[in-house]
Amino acid sequence: MLATLFSLSAALPASVSTDNSWINFDVTSLLQNFWPATFDGLTFGAIYALIALGYTLVYGVLNLINFAHSEVFIMGCYGVVFTLTSLGFGPNAPNLSIWAIIFNLILAMLVGMVFSVVTAFVVERVAYRPLRRRGASRLAFLITALGASFSIQYLIFLVRGSNAEPAVTMFIPTPIFQVFGAIIDSQQLTIVIAAIVMMVATDQYIRRTRVGRGIRAVAQDPDTATLMGVNKDRIIVTTFVIGGILAGAAALFYVMKVPSGVIYNGGFVLGIKAFAAAVLGGIGNVRGALLGGLLIGVIGNYGQLLLGDSQWTDVVAFIVLVLVLLIRPSGLLGQTLGRSRA
Amino acid sequence: MTTLLELKDVVVGYGRIEALHGLSFSVEEGEIVSLIGANGAGKTTTMKAISGLLNLSKGSITFDGDDISKVKAHVRVARGISQAPEGRGIFPGMTVLENLDMGTYGRKDRTGVKEDLERVFTLFPRLQERRTQAGGTMSGGEQQMLAIGRALMGRPRLLLLDEPSMGLAPQFIKQIFRIITEINEQGTTILLVEQNANQALARAHRAYVLETGTITHSGTGRELLSDTAIKEAYLGVA
Numbered sequence: 388m389l390a391t392l393f394s395l396s397a398a399l400p401a402s403v404s405t406d407n408s409w410i411n412f413d414v415t416s417l418l419q420n421f422w423p424a425t426f427d428g429l430t431f432g433a434i435y436a437l438i439a440l441g442y443t444l445v446y447g448v449l450n451l452i453n454f455a456h457s458e459v460f461i462m463g464c465y466g467v468v469f470t471l472t473s474l475g476f477g478p479n480a481p482n483l484s485i486w487a488i489i490f491n492l493i494l495a496m497l498v499g500m501v502f503s504v505v506t507a508f509v510v511e512r513v514a515y516r517p518l519r520r521r522g523a524s525r526l527a528f529l530i531t532a533l534g535a536s537f538s539i540q541y542l543i544f545l546v547r548g549s550n551a552e553p554a555v556t557m558f559i560p561t562p563i564f565q566v567f568g569a570i571i572d573s574q575q576l577t578i579v580i581a582a583i584v585m586m587v588a589t590d591q592y593i594r595r596t597r598v599g600r601g602i603r604a605v606a607q608d609p610d611t612a613t614l615m616g617v618n619k620d621r622i623i624v625t626t627f628v629i630g631g632i633l634a635g636a637a638a639l640f641y642v643m644k645v646p647s648g649v650i651y652n653g654g655f656v657l658g659i660k661a662f663a664a665a666v667l668g669g670i671g672n673v674r675g676a677l678l679g680g681l682l683i684g685v686i687g688n689y690g691q692l693l694l695g696d697s698q699w700t701d702v703v704a705f706i707v708l709v710l711v712l713l714i715r716p717s718g719l720l721g722q723t724l725g726r727s728r729a
Numbered sequence: 730m731t732t733l734l735e736l737k738d739v740v741v742g743y744g745r746i747e748a749l750h751g752l753s754f755s756v757e758e759g760e761i762v763s764l765i766g767a768n769g770a771g772k773t774t775t776m777k778a779i780s781g782l783l784n785l786s787k788g789s790i791t792f793d794g795d796d797i798s799k800v801k802a803h804v805r806v807a808r809g810i811s812q813a814p815e816g817r818g819i820f821p822g823m824t825v826l827e828n829l830d831m832g833t834y835g836r837k838d839r840t841g842v843k844e845d846l847e848r849v850f851t852l853f854p855r856l857q858e859r860r861t862q863a864g865g866t867m868s869g870g871e872q873q874m875l876a877i878g879r880a881l882m883g884r885p886r887l888l889l890l891d892e893p894s895m896g897l898a899p900q901f902i903k904q905i906f907r908i909i910t911e912i913n914e915q916g917t918t919i920l921l922v923e924q925n926a927n928q929a930l931a932r933a934h935r936a937y938v939l940e941t942g943t944i945t946h947s948g949t950g951r952e953l954l955s956d957t958a959i960k961e962a963y964l965g966v967a
Binding site: 601607608611612614618 | 835
């Protein structure tokens with residue numbers, strides 16, 4: 388993911404190729420590319436955070452890791468790619484006015500959201516609700532979540548086959564300004580700002596609205612919430628739908644950042660990272676998902692620079708996750724959705 | 730007087746274990762009815778059956794003339810059944826005001842809600858003093874006040890109180906029961922479940938004794954207070 392930035396440092400004498408040892412700490416590269424890597428990491432982190440919110444919200448009200456959320460996300464990516472392809476977008480950036488591009492991207496995002504929301508809604512109805520009705524054990528939910536994830540993956544495989552979708556380039560990033568010598572481009576700015584706006588809106592929705600109060604009540608004590616007149620089933624569906632909306636937005640930003648390669652099992656790794664982000668911040672905690680997402684994004688990039696190969700991105704991110712959990716088992720912000728104060 | 734709540738041959742089980750074996754009793758409009766019994770007699774199960782958290786295997790529950798056995802729990806709240814649950818069920822992360830607000834979740838009449846908030850603050854001045862405090866940080870007695878106040882915010886016709894005296898200091902218990910009587914005098918029908926039989930019988934118009942899932946005695950509060958068998962079993966008098 389850092390290939391373009393990284394090519395700079397690959398030419399330096401301190402880089403990996405000059406050493407025969409298995410792991411070579413390339414501190415020079417990290418220091419030289421620190422700020423570009425930070426901003427690039429924040430961009431990926433914002434996308435992870437949007438997906439992480441879906442895991443965290445559902446976990447908050449159901450105490451369930453919805454492993455099918457990675458497929459909720461990838462379905463959103465298909466929605467985005469299909470829309471842009473049919474609007475004439477392709478491997479090369481289109482020659483359109485800025486307003487036309489914005490209009491097309493918003494349209495693609497809305498379709499992505501619809502794809503994700505429908506997927507999330509169906510998963511809740513078909514996979515989880517019948518189990519709830521029967522008072523199934525937590526293990527049954529877990530197995531069902533994995534089953535739902537694979538079922539959707541292979542359903543996509545059946546329809547689209549094993550090849551990745553063609554690339555859709557939305558626009559060529561243009562430099563906007565510089566911070567600490569690092570160039571911030573229009574793409575990074577768009578993704579980070581839009582993602583943060585969506586996350587703040589979600590946070591406020593949960594803190595301020597009536598339905599948000601219902602979500603918090605169900606998270607804290609489902610039985611008592613019911614005694615207050617809260618329709619628990621409707622609240623649960625609402626959290627799946629909110630998670631779907633955010634995943635659809637994440638899909639647009641992800642395809643914007645990584646234009647090629649949307650594939651049937653492409654949600655898996657991103658889902659795992661987003662899940663890790665949710666756990667890192669404190670699962671069930673909305674602000675924790677944001678913090679965890681940004682950290683996973685940034686730390687992964689540092690690891691890649693330090694160890695000199697993009698394969699290390701995930702390894703380093705997960706090592707940090709394990710270390711944090713050893714010290715703070717409940718995550719950085721620790722609280723659950725229910726306990727977070729308004 | 731009209732019958733507000735009636736249970737007929739109610740059977741409720743957890744899995745294969747039956748907790749209520751054909752329970753029947755009724756609550757008239759305007760009454761305080763106490764249901765007393767030892768631990769495990771089925772008091773909380775009865776409350777959960779009435780509020781809809783548990784489904785009936787057999788029998789029926791009628792509220793205000795309608796069979797509500799199949800009505801979902803959150804809809805029963807809108808029909809006028811509010812509960813202060815066992816263990817109080819305070820939302821720990823919400824403030825006192827937010828907790829009270831949860832009691833109005835299904836309501837849309839804003840002016841009515843305002844009136845009810847004033848009423849609750851008049852009944853429990855302590856809640857007004859603590860309205861911005863997190864529910865989880867209050868004492869047991871204050872949480873009980875909050876649980877009752879929150880149930881009243883639903884403007885119920887029937888108020889279900891599950892062990893309001895549990896874990897409270899004696900002076901708090903007296904105060905809570907005094908307020909329960911006051912709420913009833915303002916026109917709310919109350920069904921009270923208690924282990925503290927003394928207060929529960931003294932305050933009740935009528936009462937039932939529940940033993941291992943069935944009613945064994947019934948009568949006015951005063952009759953049961955003077956019944957020797959009940960004195961021995963529940964009032965600690967040999």
